[in-house]
């Protein structure tokens with residue numbers, strides 16, 4: 001804590017992970033001797049840089065850029081770029097730290113990293129976003145590469161931004177290579193990458209449900225957010241028979257007891273870049289409420305938080321539990337505060353942590369890297385079927401570790417942390433003092 005002042009998000013994730021790794025480190029004195037946990041919590045490198053750009057009025061703007069290259073023990077750094085006004089070093093380090101474990105769980109050879117900027121793409125013209133992305137990449141390009149660090153999208157960074165970033169990388173380096181993932185299909189992107197995180201969340205939740213003799217059929221589901229992860233989690237849950245009754249953006253939430261029409265949400269958010277309140281214009285039976293936190297007061301069976309960190313605090317958790325929610329599967333990174341996680345654990349509901357549940361996105365990003373290296377494109381069905389297998393393996397590894405080390409076989413938080421840690425720890429031990 002003394003070493004990382006003013007970094008509450010990073011301390012939150014480090015506390016959660018280190019608490020659950022205690023039993024395994026106690027069984028392995030060699031890890032203690034090698035100061036593995038101290039090394040693991042210190043990023044290999046943090047790059048911070050100035051991003052100057054000119055807005056449409058001809059005025060100069062300055063933002064701050066980041067890339068945290070956290071751990072490369074099992075592969076090149078891999079993790080998204082976030083463009084949002086709340087981005088700072090603490091948020092970057094929390095996301096980079098989580099990424100080490102998430103990437104390890106995929107079973108693919110990718111290390112952990114994260115980056116971004118406090119730039120807000122909302123309300124900016126396409127030209128402004130392009131000029132910002134070009135300036136951002138003009139510094140970032142020297143720190144990344146297809147065998148060293150491969151960024152992707154995250155909040156505020158979708159297909160448009162990745163396109164501008166890729167164009168600038170290519171222009172500076174003259175290299176046409178898999179240096180970014182989430183690319184458009186016409187220039188090296190992978191089918192099913194757009195869907196991967198949201199679908200993966202539901203595939204993993206479905207594995208857990210089926211091992212309990214349950215399914216999504218007929219369950220009332222809340223999906224928070226209405227961005228990339230939320231849209232495809234809602235789409236897949238609906239396909240599996242769930243009724244998605246509510247979604248939100250950072251202004252407010254909609255409730256549609258007939259089941260949210262995901263095609264309309266896609267049209268509003270992906271095509272028009274509009275606000276979720278516009279949903280009720282074409283669906284008058286639905287309600288819109290200002291203030292997104294109210295979404296957690298709606299009774300549901302399953303909650304899929306897919307917006308941002310700490311969106312479920314203790315009050316939200318209590319409200320969910322009081323209203324009968326019996327499963328939470330996390331789509332966004334660290335959506336539940338430590339107090340909310342304790343409340344869920346105490347109530348004994350099914351709780352699947354984000355490190356495992358949202359690993360499908362980065363897994364398909366790694367499959368995009370493989371396709372780029374092979375100079376091949378796989379079909380949607382092929383990528384989707386690999387994604388299903390990866391999520392199923394994550395379930396097996398997470399629940400095996402929970403059974404071996406956890407207090408209960410459903411202690412998926414501990415299971416995910418331990419299963420991910422062992423692979424990274426072994427690689428770090430083998431590579432010596434690096």
Ligand code: NDP
Pocket residue numbers: 153154155156157197225226227228229230248249250251292306307308309331332333358359361362
């Ligand atoms: P998007 O930018 O596509 O969507 C984010 C959604 O969350 C939007 O609806 C946004 O509302 C809402 N939101 C963002 N910040 C806040 C906030 N502070 N308060 C309330 N609502 C907010 O991002 P993604 O869907 O890509 O990412 C969502 C989460 O999933 C993040 O935690 C991300 O790290 C995680 N994730 C994403 C992956 C991916 O492949 N995209 C992979 C793994 C994890 P509004 O439109 O009003 O801003």
